Amino acid sequence: MTAMQALKDLSAQTDKTQHSEYPETTVDRLSISVIGLGYVGVVTLGCLANLGFRMHGADVIEKKSNAVNAGRSTIDEEGLGDLLRDSVARGLVQASTDVKAAIRATDMTFLCVGTPESEDGGDNFDTIRDAARAVGEVLAEKDGYHVVVVRSSAPPGTTMNVVVPVLEEASGKSLNTGFGVCFNPQFFREGVAVADFYAPSKTVIGASDHRAAAMLASVYRLVDDRILMCNITAAEMVKYIDNVWHATKVTFSNEVGRLCKAVEIDSHEVMNIFVQDQKLNLSPYYLKPGFAFGGSCLPQEVRAIEDLAKNFQIQTPLFQSILKSNAMQIEEGLRMIRKFPGKRIGFLGVAFKCDSDDLRDSPALELMAALLN
Numbered sequence: 001m002t003a004m005q006a007l008k009d010l011s012a013q014t015d016k017t018q019h020s021e022y023p024e025t026t027v028d029r030l031s032i033s034v035i036g037l038g039y040v041g042v043v044t045l046g047c048l049a050n051l052g053f054r055m056h057g058a059d060v061i062e063k064k065s066n067a068v069n070a071g072r073s074t075i076d077e078e079g080l081g082d083l084l085r086d087s088v089a090r091g092l093v094q095a096s097t098d099v100k101a102a103i104r105a106t107d108m109t110f111l112c113v114g115t116p117e118s119e120d121g122g123d124n125f126d127t128i129r130d131a132a133r134a135v136g137e138v139l140a141e142k143d144g145y146h147v148v149v150v151r152s153s154a155p156p157g158t159t160m161n162v163v164v165p166v167l168e169e170a171s172g173k174s175l176n177t178g179f180g181v182c183f184n185p186q187f188f189r190e191g192v193a194v195a196d197f198y199a200p201s202k203t204v205i206g207a208s209d210h211r212a213a214a215m216l217a218s219v220y221r222l223v224d225d226r227i228l229m230c231n232i233t234a235a236e237m238v239k240y241i242d243n244v245w246h247a248t249k250v251t252f253s254n255e256v257g258r259l260c261k262a263v264e265i266d267s268h269e270v271m272n273i274f275v276q277d278q279k280l281n282l283s284p285y286y287l288k289p290g291f292a293f294g295g296s297c298l299p300q301e302v303r304a305i306e307d308l309a310k311n312f313q314i315q316t317p318l319f320q321s322i323l324k325s326n327a328m329q330i331e332e333g334l335r336m337i338r339k340f341p342g343k344r345i346g347f348l349g350v351a352f353k354c355d356s357d358d359l360r361d362s363p364a365l366e367l368m369a370a371l372l373n
């Protein structure tokens with residue numbers, strides 16, 4: 001079956017997704033290679049095989065490819081061993097150390113190699129470059145369109161500035177003619193990765209062109225009918241920002257915990273009430289980048305919490321940085337306006353937020369005062 005026939009077949013079935021059980025199909029589908037059989041790679045391989053895709057895995061470590069071929073997981077993850085065993089028995093999985101053979105046999109390649117930190121704390125792209133070169137060298141001899149899906153986490157710009165140039169150079173083909181590229185961050189949590197794969201928190205595809213996006217979306221529509229499409233760099237950023245947000249939540253809660261402990265309040269009781277508020281606390285509200293906050297409550301109460309921490313000699317660096325960061329946002333507004341010297345400037349609304357006439361602690365007034373100085 002050709003890739004396009006397989007795609008049509010997939011599209012016809014996208015509304016049959018079941019999240020309650022691990023879905024299983026026997027339909028002949030796209031062939032997909034997974035390069036790197038570590039955490040991300042082996043979960044991706046096992047779960048896609050169980051959906052009926054023909055999977056070819058490859059890893060430079062022979063022990064890992066041997067394990068997958070034998071229907072065993074390379075990691076300890078609930079349910080994954082069973083999926084691999086069944087998929088190997090159904091003839092849907094093959095693995096080896098021959099990276100190029102895996103790519104050659106397939107229509108789509110997931111790059112799941114590591115992006116380790118370099119000694120200076122930055123990212124080391126050698127591994128992803130090596131894997132991309134192997135893909136490019138196969139594409140040089142392969143007819144037809146191939147989709148390369150980057151799943152490794154990498155700073156914004158890596159796919160377009162590191163992976164694509166290597167693919168183009170090694171293949172002699174141009175992006176979006178011989179091949180398409182997607183960045184597809186993965187959000188499954190270790191420990192419940194299989195369950196998360198089949199009921200994802202979200203599915204994000206950053207794509208170089210419509211064809212690549214459509215092919216990858218056809219795969220994921222089997223587990224998610226709401227696919228979020230964007231450009232590749234935005235998708236890379238989403239992955240980082242998600243994790244910074246999760247880390248911020250943990251740090252925020254721990255600072256609440258330290259403060260509550262000092263003043264002898266039950267922090268779990270406080271946070272249990274906090275999370276009940278899904279209108280303002282756990283919601284999109286306040287999460288749109290824009291101008292600084294102000295008004296009669298937020299600045300004053302953040303200052304009060306800063307003082308409380310100081311009085312009890314509790315370290316709360318996250319809380320202590322909030323007003324500093326807010327002041328920087330006003331400075332940023334000032335810097336943007338000063339790019340246009342000699343202009344007359346009008347302000348449409350000077351209250352601390354729209355639909356309010358409250359001028360107390362309004363950042364717009366601060367900005368005006370700074371401009372007058």
Ligand SMILES: NC(=O)c1ccc[n+]([C@@H]2O[C@H](COP(=O)([O-])OP(=O)(O)OC[C@H]3O[C@@H](n4cnc5c(N)ncnc54)[C@H](O)[C@@H]3O)[C@@H](O)[C@H]2O)c1
Pocket residue numbers: 035036037038039040041058059060061064099112113114115127130131151152153154186187188189190
């Ligand atoms: N582990 C997670 O939960 C998680 C979550 C989100 C994103 N990520 C990202 O996904 C990427 C992979 O993470 P991981 O935890 O699976 O890493 P891992 O180290 O467990 O697995 C990477 C695998 O790639 C193999 N490999 C390296 N170079 C290769 C090559 N040239 N050809 C074939 N195989 C090669 C390695 O032998 C290893 O088995 C990383 O960029 C990571 O930041 C991981």
